[in-house]
Amino acid sequence: MKTEKTTTSRQGKEGLAAEVASLLVKNIRDYAMYIALAVIFLIFSIATNGLFVSSRNLINLVNQTGYVAVLAIGMTLILIIKHIDLSIGFVAGFLGAVAAILLMNGWNVWIVIPVVLLCGVLVGVYQGFLVTKIKVPAFVTTLAGMFMFRGLLSMVTAGTGTIIVRDRTFLQLSNGYIPDLPWGANLDFHLLTLIVGIGLVFAMIYSQVKHRQSLKRYDFETTSMSIFVIKQAALSILIMVVTWIMATYRGIPWTAVIVSVVLLIYNFMLTKTRFGRHIYAIGGNAEAAELSGIKVNRVTFLVFASMGLMAALGGMLYTSRLASATPTAGLGFELDAIASSYIGGVSVGGGVGRVTNTIVGALVIMSLTNGMNLLGVDISFQYVVKGAIFILAVAFDVFTRKRGNA
Amino acid sequence: MAKDLILEMRNITKEFPGVKALDRVTFEVERGEIHCLVGENGAGKSTLMKVLSGVYPFGSYEGEIVLNGKVQEFRHISDSERQGIAIIYQELALFPELPVYENIFMGNEIVNGRVIDWNETKVRAAKMLKRVGLNVDPSTKIKELGVGQRQLVEIAKALSKDVDLLILDEPTAALNEEDSENLLNLLRELKSQGVTCIMISHKLKEIVAIADTITVLRDGCVVTSLDAKEHKIEEQEIIKHMVGREIENIYPAREVTVGDIAFEVKNWTAVDRASGREILHNVNLNVRKGEIVGLAGLMGAGRTELALSLFGNVPGYDIRSGEVYLNGKRVEFKHPADAISAGMSYVTEDRKGNGLILIQDVKFNVTVSALEKLVHQLVVNENEEITVANEYRESFDIRTPSVQTPTGTLSGGNQQKTSLAKSLFSEPSLVILDEPTRGIDVGAKFEIYSLMNQLVARGMSIIMISSELLEVLGMSDRIYIMSEGTITGEIDAEDATEEKVMAMATKTVEEAV
Numbered sequence: 001m002k003t004e005k006t007t008t009s010r011q012g013k014e015g016l017a018a019e020v021a022s023l024l025v026k027n028i029r030d031y032a033m034y035i036a037l038a039v040i041f042l043i044f045s046i047a048t049n050g051l052f053v054s055s056r057n058l059i060n061l062v063n064q065t066g067y068v069a070v071l072a073i074g075m076t077l078i079l080i081i082k083h084i085d086l087s088i089g090f091v092a093g094f095l096g097a098v099a100a101i102l103l104m105n106g107w108n109v110w111i112v113i114p115v116v117l118l119c120g121v122l123v124g125v126y127q128g129f130l131v132t133k134i135k136v137p138a139f140v141t142t143l144a145g146m147f148m149f150r151g152l153l154s155m156v157t158a159g160t161g162t163i164i165v166r167d168r169t170f171l172q173l174s175n176g177y178i179p180d181l182p183w184g185a186n187l188d189f190h191l192l193t194l195i196v197g198i199g200l201v202f203a204m205i206y207s208q209v210k211h212r213q214s215l216k217r218y219d220f221e222t223t224s225m226s227i228f229v230i231k232q233a234a235l236s237i238l239i240m241v242v243t244w245i246m247a248t249y250r251g252i253p254w255t256a257v258i259v260s261v262v263l264l265i266y267n268f269m270l271t272k273t274r275f276g277r278h279i280y281a282i283g284g285n286a287e288a289a290e291l292s293g294i295k296v297n298r299v300t301f302l303v304f305a306s307m308g309l310m311a312a313l314g315g316m317l318y319t320s321r322l323a324s325a326t327p328t329a330g331l332g333f334e335l336d337a338i339a340s341s342y343i344g345g346v347s348v349g350g351g352v353g354r355v356t357n358t359i360v361g362a363l364v365i366m367s368l369t370n371g372m373n374l375l376g377v378d379i380s381f382q383y384v385v386k387g388a389i390f391i392l393a394v395a396f397d398v399f400t401r402k403r404g405n406a
Numbered sequence: 407m408a409k410d411l412i413l414e415m416r417n418i419t420k421e422f423p424g425v426k427a428l429d430r431v432t433f434e435v436e437r438g439e440i441h442c443l444v445g446e447n448g449a450g451k452s453t454l455m456k457v458l459s460g461v462y463p464f465g466s467y468e469g470e471i472v473l474n475g476k477v478q479e480f481r482h483i484s485d486s487e488r489q490g491i492a493i494i495y496q497e498l499a500l501f502p503e504l505p506v507y508e509n510i511f512m513g514n515e516i517v518n519g520r521v522i523d524w525n526e527t528k529v530r531a532a533k534m535l536k537r538v539g540l541n542v543d544p545s546t547k548i549k550e551l552g553v554g555q556r557q558l559v560e561i562a563k564a565l566s567k568d569v570d571l572l573i574l575d576e577p578t579a580a581l582n583e584e585d586s587e588n589l590l591n592l593l594r595e596l597k598s599q600g601v602t603c604i605m606i607s608h609k610l611k612e613i614v615a616i617a618d619t620i621t622v623l624r625d626g627c628v629v630t631s632l633d634a635k636e637h638k639i640e641e642q643e644i645i646k647h648m649v650g651r652e653i654e655n656i657y658p659a660r661e662v663t664v665g666d667i668a669f670e671v672k673n674w675t676a677v678d679r680a681s682g683r684e685i686l687h688n689v690n691l692n693v694r695k696g697e698i699v700g701l702a703g704l705m706g707a708g709r710t711e712l713a714l715s716l717f718g719n720v721p722g723y724d725i726r727s728g729e730v731y732l733n734g735k736r737v738e739f740k741h742p743a744d745a746i747s748a749g750m751s752y753v754t755e756d757r758k759g760n761g762l763i764l765i766q767d768v769k770f771n772v773t774v775s776a777l778e779k780l781v782h783q784l785v786v787n788e789n790e791e792i793t794v795a796n797e798y799r800e801s802f803d804i805r806t807p808s809v810q811t812p813t814g815t816l817s818g819g820n821q822q823k824t825s826l827a828k829s830l831f832s833e834p835s836l837v838i839l840d841e842p843t844r845g846i847d848v849g850a851k852f853e854i855y856s857l858m859n860q861l862v863a864r865g866m867s868i869i870m871i872s873s874e875l876l877e878v879l880g881m882s883d884r885i886y887i888m889s890e891g892t893i894t895g896e897i898d899a900e901d902a903t904e905e906k907v908m909a910m911a912t913k914t915v916e917e918a919v
Contacts (some may be wrong), residue, residue, distance in 0.1 A: 218792050220810055272785045274777045281774050284763035290720060291752065291760055292775035292828070293743035351765050 016226055023223065029400045033343050033360050033393075040364065044371035052371055055249040058242075063174050065366040066255035067092070067317040069359055071333055072340035073266050074310030076358045077303045079341050080283040082350035083131065083138035085304070086334050087145030088311040091123050093330020094153040096315030099170070100163040100325035101156060109169045117312045123149075124308020128301040138304075146334070157327040164324045173258065174321035177251040189244075190251035197243025201236045208232060255317060259359070262313070266355045279303065283351030332383075339390040340365050347401060348394060365389075411472075412437040412571060412602050413458075418469035420453055420462060427453045428467070429626040435571070435619075439635075440593060440603045442613045445623035446648055446847035451606045454623070455573050459493045460486040473571075492564035493573040500556055502549035507531035509548055510563045534562040538592055552706055554585030561592065565601075572596065573604045578612060579845055582704040582873050583908065590616050608847065610641040611876070622647040649849050656852060657880030660859040664883060665695030667731075668867040669750075669836045674728035676715045685711050685723060687892040693836065693867040698858060700882030700899070701871045703911050708891035709871045710755060713838045717752040718742035733835060746775055751829035755841035755871070757818075761825045764814030768806055769795035771813050771824055776832035798827035802857060819850025826857060837861065840871045855881060875904050887911050 024031060044052040051057060071088055078085050095116050102112045123145075130141045157163060165171060177190075184191025208228075215222045222228070246252050270276035278299050281289040290296045314333070319325050344361030346353030368389060372382050413435040420428040428450045435441045443451050456462050458471060460480030471478045473489055480486045483493075500509050510531045515522050531544040540558040548556060557577055564572055574593075578586040590612060593603055607613055613620060620632040620639060629647045632639050645656075674689040686708055693699045701709050714720045716730060718739040730737050732748055739745040742752070754761040762771050772795045773780060780787050780794070795809035802823045806816055813824055822842065829837055839858070843851040858868055858881065872878045878885055885902055887895040887910040895910030 214789060218789075218796075220808060274781055274784075274786060277770070277774065277777055277786060280766065280770075281763055284765050285760065287760035288754075288763050289774075291717075291742055291754060293718075293741070293746040293832075294774070295741060295743055349765075351763070 016224070019224055019227055023227070029345060029397065030357070032396060032400075033345065033357065033364060036343070036393075037360060037364050037367065040367045040371065044367070044374065048371070048374050052374060055245045057370070057374070058245055059249050059253060061363075061366060061370050063253050063255045063321060064370060065362050066174055066253075066259055067314040067321065068333070068336045068340060068366055069259045069362040070262050070310045070317065071314040071337040072344070072358045072362045073262060073355045074307040074314075075334075075337040076341045076344070076346055076353050076355050077266075077270070077279060078138075078307050079338070079346045080279055080350060080353045081300060081303055082283055082286070083300070083303075084338070085127070085138065085142045085145075085307050087123075087127065087142040087149055088307060088314070088337060089330040089333035089335075090146055090149035090153055091120070091308065091311040091330070092315035092318060092333055093325075093328075094149045094156070094315070095120055095123075095312045096319035096329055097153055097156050097163060097325035099316050100165050100319050103165055103167045103170060104163060109167050112170070113316065116316055117309055120308040120310070120312025120315075121305050122308065123311065124305035125301070127308070128304030131304060132297040132301045150330075153330065154327055157325065162324050162326045165319060166323075170316075170320055171323055172254055172320075174253075174255050174317050175323075176254045178254065178257060180251060189247040190249075191247075193247040193251045194243060196252060197239060197247070200243075201239050204235060204239070205232055258313075258317070262310075263355060263359060270355060275299070275302075280351055283353075285351075335386075335390070336362075336365050339386065339393065342390070342397060343393040345397070348398060349401070361393075409434070410437045411435065412474060414470075414472040415454070415458065416470040416472065418454065418457055418467055418471075420450075420457055420467040427626055428457070430469070431623070431626070431628050433621060433628065434631075435602060435604060438597060438600055438602055439618040440597055440605065440616055441619045441621065442617040443604060443606045443621050443623065444608070444610070444613060444644060444648060445629075446849055449623040449648075449847075450626040451623055452575060453626075455493060455575060455604070455606065458486065459483055459491060459573065487567060490568060490570035491573065492567055492569040492571070493575065494557075494560045494564060494577065495575050500548045500559060503547060505545045505547055506535070506542065506551075506559055507544040509559055510534055510544075510566055512563070514567055530566065531562070534566050535559075537565060538562045539588070539595075552585075554581045554588065557581065557585070557589060558592070565596075569601060571602045571604065573606075575606045576608065576845065577605065578607065578609055583875060584704060584912070586612065608845070609874075610644055613644065614639060614641055620644060624648060645848055648847070656848070656855075657877075658852065658856050658859055660863065662696045662859075662862050664697045665865070667692050668695045668697075668733055669693045669869075670731040671716065672729045672731075674712070674715070674730070675726040676711070676719075676723035676728075677726055679722065679724050684726075685891055686715060687890075689728070689888075689891075689893055691886050691893060691896075693869055695835075695867055696862045696865055697883045698862055698868045698870055698881055700878035700885040701869055701888060702873075702875065702878045702885055702907050703888035704873075707888040707911065709888050710840055711891070712888070713752055713840055713869070713871060716745075717750060717838065718745045746832050746834070749833070749835040750838070751775070751832055751834040751836070752838045753825050753829045753840060753842060755844060757821050757825050762813045762821055762828075765812055767810045767812050768799065768804065768816075768824055769809040772798055772809075772827045772831055775828060779831070794831065795827075798831070802827055803853065817850075819846040819853070822846055822850065822854060823857075826854070830861070834866065836867045836869070838869045838871070841873065842870060843872075843874070843877060875907060878907065879904065 041053065071092060075085060075088065098119060099112055099116045102115065103109065127141050127145055130136045131138045178192060180190050181192045212222055212228060270279065278289065278294045281292065281294055282296050282299055286296055315330070318329060340361035341353065341358050342348070342361070343364050344353070344358035346358065365386065368386060369382065372385065411434050415431065415433040418428050418431045419426070431450070431454060433454065443454070445451050457467050460483045463481040464479035471480070478489060501512065507528050511527050516527050516530065517523060528544050535542065535544060538558045538561050540555055540562065542551065542555065548559065551559065577589055581589065593605070593616060597603065617634045620634055622629040622644065670692040672690055674686055675684065676686040677683065678685050689712060703709050711721065715723050715725065718741045719725065720742060732750065737748055739748065758764065763774070769791050773791050777786055780790050792809060798804065799806065799809055804823045804827065805820050813821055816824065842854055862868055870878070870881060879899065879902055882899045885897050885899060885907060886893050887907055889911055897906060
């Protein structure tokens with residue numbers, strides 16, 4: 001371990017290339033999704049003559065990804081503890097419709113949002129109860145849920161058909177942008193967005209340096225200094241490019257803010273808290289977790305409740321995005337969420353996965369959708385492509401993990 | 407006189423990335439003998455057998471395998487099976503929901519045209535069972551059989567394929583003394599029928615009793631091959647070759663003054679809800695401060711069930727009666743979490759199955775059951791975690807590249823030390839160790855015993871469940887013996903002998919009451 005550190009810093013350029021190669025091989029699973037994302041971006045940019053990477057479309061992509069991203073975050077936890085939730089598509093669709101109906105009936109938006117979120121938690125509690133107390137397998141529980149909520153969605157939209165949402169605040173969720181600072185009024189870019197972007201870069205570098213220092217302190221393996229600097233520079237540039245695109249357009253979309261907050265909370269919970277450790281422990285070996293004093297049933301129950309909460313949020317983001325609730329909203333969302341998680345590196349065997357990577361997985365899935373829509377690819381064929389990408393991602397995951405264990 | 411060799415493995419070298427698992431191993435087996443292969447964990451025994459059986463295909467190793475005078479190139483297990491080699495692994499490969507006869511002929515079905523001839527299958531299965539001395543109905547489902555009986559079914563399965571060379575990987579590891587003895591007798595019987603056996607084992611007593619030849623491996627090399635036909639080989643001699651040094655006393659001595667009663671169980675009776683069967687009957691026992699209490703008994707006597715029912719009633723039994731006192735206070739544990747926070751911990755007999763989280767690293771496992779000790783304002787302090795894990799790594803001599811290494815990659819002994827560290831991180835006053843040295847080598851055993859001595863010296867109490875009588879006798883201050891879910895005897899270690907303990911372990915409930 002120690003020798004590796006000293007040799008890498010001593011080897012010059014050749015050593016750097018070798019280290020990059022070895023990093024790639026070792027972490028192929030983690031890098032694969034970034035590579036996939038880059039390839040998708042490249043292909044669609046060429047195929048659409050640059051339309052795909054226009055500011056307008058990229059912002060569009062962010063807004064479209066919002067609902068899948070929050071669903072996928074909830075799903076990641078479910079998959080880590082080796083369960084599944086097939087119902088979330090129509091739970092999201094149904095709760096989105098509930099929000100639309102309440103708004104139509106003149107409820108205040110600030111009451112509607114918490115009420116719908118609470119409904120989502122209740123759905124999760126109900127399914128969690130069946131899974132943990134009655135011991136009905138999650139697959140069966142949520143398959144039944146899928147039918148029930150599909151039916152409920154049809155019922156509540158039966159009289160009116162599509163329900164139009166007119167509440168301005170609610171529409172802001174997936175179509176609005178954060179306001180600018182008063183001093184930014186005369187600039188031709190969004191000042192607050194730029195400030196946030198620069199702040200993010202500093203925060204990232206600070207936390208990475210701190211992390212690296214603590215790795216060094218305990219003599220753990222670290223990458224060489226040059227790799228570290230290159231990585232930070234690349235990420236900083238990426239953040240600044242994205243920031244600039246948003247700043248010169250209309251600023252940061254509210255969707256991005258909402259997803260970021262959810263992501264921050266879940267990432268903190270998973271990586272820093274006891275609850276997060278317990279989730280990974282259960283996914284790794286539920287029996288061992290139980291004998292280690294972890295209340296497996298309670299954690300499982302809470303994870304399902306959180307899934308319900310995310311389904312409600314996702315449903316509202318989608319309704320806001322379309323400015324309406326439709327009888328077919330939610331169709332296939334669960335697949336997008338599951339695919340995002342697996343593409344983002346959740347293990348099919350459980351116990352492994354990060355919500356930060358899941359977001360990248362969601363971007364992969366939604367870039368595909370977005371790009372194919374731009375190209376006017378038939379929706380039927382889109383399903384085929386998405387299914388193929390999904391199974392490729394999982395097969396790749398299984399393959400690389402098997403190799404890693406051998 | 408030239409030996410009649412059934413098998414010769416010549417200059418076998420097998421490398422894994424970064425490790426030479428076998429280094430020019432030459433291994434010869436005479437026809438019709440029982441050949442024991444011993445060595446510490448990681449010495450290369452299992453690797454050698456995997457090379458032989460084709461698990462590691464031809465080309466992935468160097469050297470030659472000569473079977474019955476012909477050079478073999480096994481590319482798959484089925485190739486070696488066709489040549490009359492059968493291997494029985496430590497983890498049995500039977501289907502619990504299927505009947506015995508189907509298991510015996512699984513993958514080797516008796517067909518009549520294109521359909522399976524079930525009648526013939528049952529008749530042949532009955533014959534095979536008779537040959538291995540297993541007196542059960544061939545239609546019994548595997549899940550209804552005990553571990554020892556399952557082992558016999560595995561052997562029957564191997565025999566049904568007309569084997570000449572039977573390889574057994576730690577066949578008695580999970581068996582009690584009685585079943586082990588039966589198995590050894592069966593091997594002797596097979597030998598008289600002309601079957602050659604290679605047996606991997608950690609139990610030196612058995613090896614001494616049964617082996618014709620003993621080959622000792624150490625660090626991927628053959629240290630020696632001892633001829634046990636002419637004169638008896640002493641256990642000490644084998645140990646000396648295994649570890650490369652002499653271990654004077656396997657059970658380290660300790661001087662601890664035993665204190666007051668720390669843990670007491672009174673009239674503990676538990677019923678399995680699903681079957682309605684009484685699993686534990688009126689169990690009474692106590693452990694003093696600084697005391698190691700052995701819990702002996704045969705497989706299925708209810709020792710693990712007792713431990714689990716006390717440790718938060720994990721199996722969800724219906725506790726019909728009983729009281730538990732920890733440090734003088736009456737306690738009731740509804741979940742292992744309650745037991746752990748009250749100062750009790752349990753180290754499972756199955757560290758891979760329900761002990762460690764193998765995909766997680768050493769530090770994760772060490773701290774998982776008492777994370778609250780590392781939590782400050784919601785956040786698990788990772789620096790503290792690493793420090794703690796490193797402390798255990800040093801004091802327990804857990805051999806791992808770092809505390810960030812997944813526990814699945816560690817050897818059995820180091821996994822066991824990690825399990826022990828995990829159970830101690832919650833600062834228990836009572837530790838239940840369930841088969842603490844199963845499947846680990848002599849050197850690591852000694853280290854585990856020394857650790858146990860350190861723990862009681864610090865005032866902890868230990869209940870040690872063990873199926874190895876010598877270990878129970880060697881390590882305990884006092885021994886309880888269980889049979890059929892109840893305590894059939896209690897004896898001070900000074901007065902205990904193998905015979906006495908065995909006699910109590912084979913008592914039935916009626917005799918005990």
